């Protein structure tokens with residue numbers, strides 16, 4: 001196993017037209033002594049919608065957080081061919097510094113279970129913040145972009161409201177618009193409907209459906225909504241104990257799971273519904 | 274001498290003193306807020322070289338008496354070649370002392386902002402400075418306004434000590450009047466009332482107003 005930590009085993013870049021948009025290569029994530037993900041290998045193609053399902057604590061959120069928020073302890077993560085977790089120095093990969101991480105993560109958007117909108121800004125302000133402060137767009141250009149996106153998620157009428165005055169479903173739609181305003185190549189969705197009342201889940205899933213079917217955005221989505229995942233995903237990964245226990249097209253994985261753990265999980269979820 | 278006569282004769286001096294107290298209060302508050310912000314932010318820095326000076330500063334100024342600090346700044350610093358005018362020495366001492374307490378409020382206010390806000394700002398690739406300045410501090414400010422209201426009252430009370438280095442504030446005038454007339458009850462009683470009114474009729478309502486304005490800006494009201 002030692003040679004897995006030898007960075008010279010990993011290419012400096014992923015080349016070619018078929019290269020994945022996101023690639024985890026032998027990625028290990030630890031919190032102290034707790035190994036949360038051990039040698040994860042996962043490729044996501046451009047325009048692909050991958051759903052991540054699995055029991056609580058299996059590491060689903062961690063997969064997304066490694067792309068956006070956390071450092072990793074082993075392996076390499078590539079985004080659009082370029083290393084994200086590492087950077088090239090003198091023809092070799094070395095662990096990324098925070099500047100490289102931040103620059104690489106400009107290509108990624110993330111939405112959270114609890115929305116995390118900025119409470120002191122309006123819906124419009126939330127969507128303009130990144131483009132103005134990070135991408136350096138003019139206020140005018142950022143406003144147009146934000147308004148287009150708020151229109152797309154059906155929130156243009158509420159553009160001047162603060163998050164405290166919006167329902168959960170509305171906040172989450174603004175949060176999606178905020179992430180998209182950065183024009184990300186990859187969108188990460190971590191249980192974006194889990195904190196919502198059942199009657200407003202649909203308004204958020206409709207937006208996601210649009211992103212998939214109309215805009216062909218590359219999406220990695222952690223979800224407990226099996227029906228929605230089955231309906232919309234190109235591929236479903238079942239996580240168990242920090243590993244991908246089983247993956248496949250939703251039709252196969254949901255109707256004909258091969259592994260016992262997958263079967264147990266799916267029947268447990270089904271009986272809970 | 275009736276109290277009305279007392280007010281007629283000495284009221285103007287007490288008013289002058291109150292204005293001086295107000296000037297001390299404003300200058301000391303501005304300094305305290307500035308110091309609190311800088312020291313509070315420094316105390317949260319990951320780098321120990323930045324953190325330690327703030328920790329030491331806060332420890333020293335909270336751990337020793339304001340009066341001793343005032344005497345140091347006014348009487349001892351000149352021995353090291355730093356001579357401050359008494360007005361300046363007065364508000365600098367009060368501001369530095371209360372700023373140390375304020376630093377803890379700033380630190381607590383920043384830490385009370387939910388982690389999700391940091392993550393959302395980071396997920397937009399905002400730089401550390403922009404995350405702090407545009408996302409975290411505005412929310413921290415709202416959270417820490419109520420304790421700042423109390424701190425500013427403490428600061429106001431603290432300014433009475435500058436009379437001991439002969440800044441002609443309200444306390445100083447009251448003492449002078451007492452010294453020449455021996456009307457202790459009237460002199461100190463009026464000072465008491467004026468301090469109380471300053472705090473409860475000016476500072477507290479102003480802070481309440483600020484809290485409401487900020488709450489509205491954050492959409493909570």
Ligand SMILES: Nc1ncnc2c1ncn2[C@@H]1O[C@H](COP(=O)(O)OP(=O)(O)OP(=O)(O)O)[C@@H](O)[C@H]1O
Pocket residue numbers: 031034036054055056057058059060061062063
């Ligand atoms: N910051 C952290 N420090 C320590 N352990 C953590 C941390 N974050 C997550 N973990 C641990 O990592 C494991 C995986 O967590 P993760 O949040 O990825 O699970 P999950 O599959 O998203 O679960 P859920 O469905 O409950 O959201 C858990 O055992 C969790 O306790």
Ligand SMILES: [Mg+2]
Pocket residue numbers: 060061062191222
């Ligand atoms: Mg999770």
